[in-house]
Amino acid sequence: MRVESTGKLLRIFIGEDDRYEGKPLFEVIVKRIxxxxxxxxxxxxxxxxxxxxxxxxxLSLLDLSADLPIVIEIVDSEEKILSIIPEIERLIEKSGGGALITLEKVEVIRYSPGKG
Structure with missing residues (x-):
């Protein structure tokens, strides 16, 4: 299915070691959204x-944990993206980690599930 529309791309930059109630913050954010x-x-x-x-x-061969950068990219309509920002900020605040959140306009060319 070909779908052409405009939307928003939300990018969240966090650290791999950031945790929310003992779980990786990136997993918590993805599950919540x-x-x-x-x-x-x-x-x-x-x-x-x-x-x-x-x-x-x-990343270094000598490091067991390097707290590598994590980027979470989220795409949807402007309305939906703007509605989730407060929830994402709440999760980041409770984790105590630092973050950078950016927002940009995108053109969606195709959005469809795969065969699997």
Missing amino acids: RELGIAGATVIRGIEGYGAGSVIHK
Whole structure:
């Protein structure tokens, strides 16, 4: 199915070690927005990066845990994306972790489930 429309892309930049009630924050966010009926989300694990604290986090063979960068990308209509931002901010605040949240306009070319 081909669907052409405009929407919003919400990006959340957090750390791999960020936790919410003992669970990885990225998993909690994805589960919660799925419950809220959001069209889709993807979690991307970075190999190197830094944020507001200017501490570089990168993967090294000697490190068991490098608190690598995590980016959660969420796409849906502007109305739905704007409605979930307060919930995402609440989860981040309760986790005590730092975050960067960005929002941009996107053109959706195709949105359809796969055969599996």
